[in-house]
Amino acid sequence: MSFFKRLKEKLTGKTSEEQIQQETIEETTEEKEEVEQPIADVAAEPEQEHPLAQAEQVEETVEEETKAVEEEQAEKEKKPSAWSITQKFKMGLAKTRDTFTSKVNDLIARYRKVDEEFFEELEEILLQADVGFETVMELMDELRFEVQRKNMNDTEGIYEIICEKLVEIYEKGEEGISELNLQPEGELTVILFVGVNGVGKTTTIGKLAHRLKNQGKKVMLAAGDTFRAGAIEQLQIWGERVGCEVIKQSEGSDPAAVIYDAINAAKKRGVDVLICDTAGRLQNKVNLMKELEKIHRVISREIPNAPHEVLLALDATTGQNALIQAQTFKEATNVTGIVLTKLDGTAKGGIVLAIRNKLNIPVKFVGLGEKIDDLQPFDPERYVYGLFADSLDKELSKEE
Numbered sequence: 001m002s003f004f005k006r007l008k009e010k011l012t013g014k015t016s017e018e019q020i021q022q023e024t025i026e027e028t029t030e031e032k033e034e035v036e037q038p039i040a041d042v043a044a045e046p047e048q049e050h051p052l053a054q055a056e057q058v059e060e061t062v063e064e065e066t067k068a069v070e071e072e073q074a075e076k077e078k079k080p081s082a083w084s085i086t087q088k089f090k091m092g093l094a095k096t097r098d099t100f101t102s103k104v105n106d107l108i109a110r111y112r113k114v115d116e117e118f119f120e121e122l123e124e125i126l127l128q129a130d131v132g133f134e135t136v137m138e139l140m141d142e143l144r145f146e147v148q149r150k151n152m153n154d155t156e157g158i159y160e161i162i163c164e165k166l167v168e169i170y171e172k173g174e175e176g177i178s179e180l181n182l183q184p185e186g187e188l189t190v191i192l193f194v195g196v197n198g199v200g201k202t203t204t205i206g207k208l209a210h211r212l213k214n215q216g217k218k219v220m221l222a223a224g225d226t227f228r229a230g231a232i233e234q235l236q237i238w239g240e241r242v243g244c245e246v247i248k249q250s251e252g253s254d255p256a257a258v259i260y261d262a263i264n265a266a267k268k269r270g271v272d273v274l275i276c277d278t279a280g281r282l283q284n285k286v287n288l289m290k291e292l293e294k295i296h297r298v299i300s301r302e303i304p305n306a307p308h309e310v311l312l313a314l315d316a317t318t319g320q321n322a323l324i325q326a327q328t329f330k331e332a333t334n335v336t337g338i339v340l341t342k343l344d345g346t347a348k349g350g351i352v353l354a355i356r357n358k359l360n361i362p363v364k365f366v367g368l369g370e371k372i373d374d375l376q377p378f379d380p381e382r383y384v385y386g387l388f389a390d391s392l393d394k395e396l397s398k399e400e
């Protein structure tokens with residue numbers, strides 16, 4: 001199957017078999033309706049019934065139908081369609097696309113032939129989008145190889161190769177790396193959030209809690225950032241908004257003690273996921289390390305193998321600075337995943353690839369806007385679509 005076909009299936013959430021089946025079902029239903037029409041007309045012949053009983057029946061049917069529609073709507077709201085998630089990536093990456101893709105488009109339009117000069121210009125564009133030196137070099141080698149292998153003379157089809165290689169470079173043969181490590185039903189999952197202040201950590205915790213609640217999980221929050229003024233109240237507000245309990249102590253208290261309390265409360269109340277906030281003081285790596293070590297110790301003493309995730313929140317708009325922060329946290333603790341906030345606020349969305357390549361830590365979530373459902377699990381195919389959406393829409397419709 002071609003890359004574009006696979007991509008389309010992923011973006012729309014339908015496999016080609018499902019698409020064919022769906023079309024067949026629709027066709028059959030239409031035919032059936034045509035055939036059944038006369039029978040229905042005959043069946044519709046009303047039996048004589050008391051007008052009041054008829055009215056009650058109609059009312060009941062309308063009520064039932066309304067309820068069914070409402071339930072379906074609520075279900076849909078809880079579980080967005082694959083295509084609506086794809087659109088979130090498209091909107092969230094608009095800034096990056098505006099600068100980065102227009103340059104790539106311009107390049108493809110100017111060059112008829114894929115030659116060394118074309119590669120050099122593309123290299124420059126990718127570097128400007130913060131994709132990172134090593135990733136760009138790797139991509140260039142792969143592109144050169146593919147272009148030679150396919151004996152490509154013109155730029156037709158170059159999008160497909162660029163997109164395919166970007167996804168491959170991100171995945172590195174490991175699919176599903178963005179999934180959260182949630183424990184089986186009935187067991188408590190502990191997620192620890194780390195990251196410097198101001199990156200959007202608290203907002204992200206709130207959004208993640210909302211997401212997990214929508215999946216039917218019982219969620220609790222631990223206000224472990226006892227250092228930043230207002231952090232506890234901010235988390236409390238999110239707790240109320242999302243509808244989950246927040247365990248807290250007063251400002252300045254020991255974060256490990258707050259988390260200890262929270263674990264015990266979570267166990268007692270049959271919570272599925274406990275999300276712990278922490279303060280991100282970076283001025284002294286030794287102190288940061290000591291604080292996180294203590295928190296880790298407390299958690300794993302209460303629940304072996306926990307925390308199940310240590311998520312580092314990074315602000316995408318800070319570019320290379322985010323990479324430096326990540327390096328420090330990586331040295332201080334065992335970070336299992338990155339949450340890249342404010343991806344919608346940067347024109348240099350290539351940072352996702354640089355993070356993956358430089359740190360070898362998967363990006364588990366990306367922030368694509370300020371709304372509560374704008375935190376999305378990172379998906380390399382949707383990301384690549386977001387980068388090239390305008391051009392890909394044309395190419396994907398050609399594939400039909």
Ligand SMILES: Nc1nc2c(ncn2[C@@H]2O[C@H](COP(=O)(O)OP(=O)(O)OP(=O)(O)O)[C@@H](O)[C@H]2O)c(=O)[nH]1
Pocket residue numbers: 196197198199200201202203204228234340341342343344345366367368369370374
């Ligand atoms: N556009 C956009 N804004 C975001 C995103 N994530 C967070 N924000 C905004 O960033 C601002 C700061 O987020 P907060 O969660 O309040 O972060 P903070 O309180 O400064 O600091 P920490 O919680 O310590 O990180 C808020 O206005 C958030 O709405 C995102 O993905 N996109």
